[in-house]
Amino acid sequence: MGAGAVAGAGALAACGGVAGGGGGASGGALRYAFWGNNVRQTNYQKAFDLMAEQDEELALTVEFAEYSAFQERMTTQMAAGNVADIFWIPSAQVMTYYANDLYRPLDQVESLDLSDYSEADLRDFLLDGGHNTMPFGIFVPVIRYNATFVQDDGVDWPDSWDWDGFAEFAKGYSAEHQDRWAVAYAADADLPFEGWLRQHGEQLWSEDGRIGYTQEGLESWFAWWEDLRGAGATPSIGEQDGVGASWEDVGDRCLAWFSNSNHIVDDATMFPEHEFALSHLPVDPSAPAGHQFLYFPRQAIYSGASDENAERAGEVFNFTTGDVEMLKIVGLTMGAPVNPRVAQEYAEFASPTETAMLEIVTEDREADRSPRFEAPPGSSTWRTVMTRVLEEITLGSSSIPDAAASMIAEIEQSIDRAASGEESS
Amino acid sequence: MTATLRPVDAPSGSPPAGARSRGGRGRRSQELAAHLFMSPWLIGLALVTAAPMLASLYLSFTDYNIMSSPRFVGLDNFVRMAGDARFWTSARVTSLYVLVSVPLQLAFALLLALVLDRGLRGLSIYRSAYYLPSLLGSSVAVAVLWKQIFGQEGLVNQALDLIGIQGGNWLQNPDSALWTLIILNVWTFGSPMVIFLAGLRQIPEELYEAARVDGASQLRMFRHITIPLLTPIVFFNLILQTIGSFQAFTQAHVVSGGTGGPVDSTLFYTLYIYQQAFVNFDMGYASALAWVLLLAIAVITAVHFTLSRYWVFYGD
Numbered sequence: 017m018g019a020g021a022v023a024g025a026g027a028l029a030a031c032g033g034v035a036g037g038g039g040g041a042s043g044g045a046l047r048y049a050f051w052g053n054n055v056r057q058t059n060y061q062k063a064f065d066l067m068a069e070q071d072e073e074l075a076l077t078v079e080f081a082e083y084s085a086f087q088e089r090m091t092t093q094m095a096a097g098n099v100a101d102i103f104w105i106p107s108a109q110v111m112t113y114y115a116n117d118l119y120r121p122l123d124q125v126e127s128l129d130l131s132d133y134s135e136a137d138l139r140d141f142l143l144d145g146g147h148n149t150m151p152f153g154i155f156v157p158v159i160r161y162n163a164t165f166v167q168d169d170g171v172d173w174p175d176s177w178d179w180d181g182f183a184e185f186a187k188g189y190s191a192e193h194q195d196r197w198a199v200a201y202a203a204d205a206d207l208p209f210e211g212w213l214r215q216h217g218e219q220l221w222s223e224d225g226r227i228g229y230t231q232e233g234l235e236s237w238f239a240w241w242e243d244l245r246g247a248g249a250t251p252s253i254g255e256q257d258g259v260g261a262s263w264e265d266v267g268d269r270c271l272a273w274f275s276n277s278n279h280i281v282d283d284a285t286m287f288p289e290h291e292f293a294l295s296h297l298p299v300d301p302s303a304p305a306g307h308q309f310l311y312f313p314r315q316a317i318y319s320g321a322s323d324e325n326a327e328r329a330g331e332v333f334n335f336t337t338g339d340v341e342m343l344k345i346v347g348l349t350m351g352a353p354v355n356p357r358v359a360q361e362y363a364e365f366a367s368p369t370e371t372a373m374l375e376i377v378t379e380d381r382e383a384d385r386s387p388r389f390e391a392p393p394g395s396s397t398w399r400t401v402m403t404r405v406l407e408e409i410t411l412g413s414s415s416i417p418d419a420a421a422s423m424i425a426e427i428e429q430s431i432d433r434a435a436s437g438e439e440s441s
Numbered sequence: 442m443t444a445t446l447r448p449v450d451a452p453s454g455s456p457p458a459g460a461r462s463r464g465g466r467g468r469r470s471q472e473l474a475a476h477l478f479m480s481p482w483l484i485g486l487a488l489v490t491a492a493p494m495l496a497s498l499y500l501s502f503t504d505y506n507i508m509s510s511p512r513f514v515g516l517d518n519f520v521r522m523a524g525d526a527r528f529w530t531s532a533r534v535t536s537l538y539v540l541v542s543v544p545l546q547l548a549f550a551l552l553l554a555l556v557l558d559r560g561l562r563g564l565s566i567y568r569s570a571y572y573l574p575s576l577l578g579s580s581v582a583v584a585v586l587w588k589q590i591f592g593q594e595g596l597v598n599q600a601l602d603l604i605g606i607q608g609g610n611w612l613q614n615p616d617s618a619l620w621t622l623i624i625l626n627v628w629t630f631g632s633p634m635v636i637f638l639a640g641l642r643q644i645p646e647e648l649y650e651a652a653r654v655d656g657a658s659q660l661r662m663f664r665h666i667t668i669p670l671l672t673p674i675v676f677f678n679l680i681l682q683t684i685g686s687f688q689a690f691t692q693a694h695v696v697s698g699g700t701g702g703p704v705d706s707t708l709f710y711t712l713y714i715y716q717q718a719f720v721n722f723d724m725g726y727a728s729a730l731a732w733v734l735l736l737a738i739a740v741i742t743a744v745h746f747t748l749s750r751y752w753v754f755y756g757d
Contacts, residue, residue: 084699087719088719091718091719091722094507095507095724112508113508115508116506116508116509118508253610253613253703254593254609254613254614255593255610257592257593257610257613258613258698258702258703396721397716397720397721400699400700400716400720403700403702404700404705407615407702407703407704408704411615411703411704413704433723434506
């Protein structure tokens, strides 16, 4: 690869940048780019076929890939100025794409029907004060737990934990059960980490596009997990196959799992003999009001799409976010429906795991929430950096303060570099 | 090359004037045909290889994030490498990988070629079986398989368990992760083995017969006949495998999930280029890294060629 790949991208670059690119298809079939596994691909194709049956004008050309490959393809398509008319936005790239004018403002798209949404909903959707992306799901951070184990072991799972209480319980549970652990090591889990920060009066990202937490805040998160790992409440890093735990390897031997609310939909199918349930993150007693938050996976219309295609894309958005028949086919792997009417309609058909997810998202959605901000340009590698420093901590090659300091320094350096590039261009 | 072309029907010696004219037309016609046949490859070279390489060379002197126009920054990207700890880590990891895996792979390939050259029955089956890993070796499927073999509950640990040894997760231990990838590379010995086998078949049997008459032992014949006459093949394999190993990517990408972990212990140079280009969107820096790799491979290859004068025997 190496030189060839870079050289290839160079050639694409030579064809013209985003600003000068011609954009998506004009007149022909709309191009729709998204990621996932083969099950999602099959389901979405079925749903799009249904949409095309209802309206032939909305036949889509699907551009599908696994998550990493999707981002690679987006990179080369951006360089060539040939991005799909509609595309999903990887979480770490939301503001990067925005800074590079990839989004078409949605208030110019007349076909987009937003009548089901309250003003508060629409405020949540804004990026930098503008409505330029359309959320199509909602995730919240959760503890997913094995309800079968809870029942078998006679555990009294409370409605609400605090962090210290959960840690004490986890240590005790693991000590009593030699064949399983209380919780998988998940210090790299992004939404639970963000939940921790917000409960401690900090943010993942600040409004001005910087890191929103202090070194002390980061250290406290690492320390909480290291305390659990040191006490044997989590699997070792080797046992769970890395800092990011492998559900396939230890999912049926852990009582609890810190993750995103939507993961239950796919993960539960791997161990059908177990029942799984969701509860909120532990809550710090001093957590400020409004610490809850919603994460929206987003989709956008390419800024280079023709007016005609943009209007048709608006109708595709209406179908993907506003038609319960679509969700009946694709399920809730991308989270709870963002459209409140559809969420209500879907509840009638939801499976037990989907119902659990819908309920927990609804509770957070109804709570007062302070603003949250998306990852700024240059921060796209923050999770890779976090994984690396966690590897150093868990291998004993770095102390928690040193690891936290180096993580912050590396991310800040990347943000600075991106910012300097923007200024000079 | 075209200078050696000669019309098939042209007589030797100086042709008469008319014949020279016909010969000239024939030569031009043949040259044209040769160029026509070569043109698809030449066009491909220009468009798919040379042009992107030149674009990449230009980008290596720019700050380019793909979405904005490249900004010329002179040698900044190259200067930046000096202070980039991960650049040095990736260079160290890749160098160790090449230095250990290439000699091991060639030694293993030569050993098996010698065994297969002894006229075994079903040789073609063995040859195909041993070549198979080379076809699959750098594929995603094999890297995934490797992950299973060297995982916490993988085949290696199950085997060790039988003799009472408790193994760890070899791929999650920075002291062992790179070595599993070295083993994977050694395992793909099929390609050099087939070339060695062809080389062994070219050594004249008369040389061995003469040596036997003189009472030479097998070891002596190996040292003084086989190895010297095989050195051009060893050299060829060494060059190919060295270049290929410097460009290894897939195994590390799959096994580490694209991170080069744990703790950058499998951060191959090409993986670092990939991270800079497609994750960081730092295409200017990635291009500079790619050119440094190209230069490093060129220098190492040149050193190999220079040293080959002292150990490669062409028999002329």
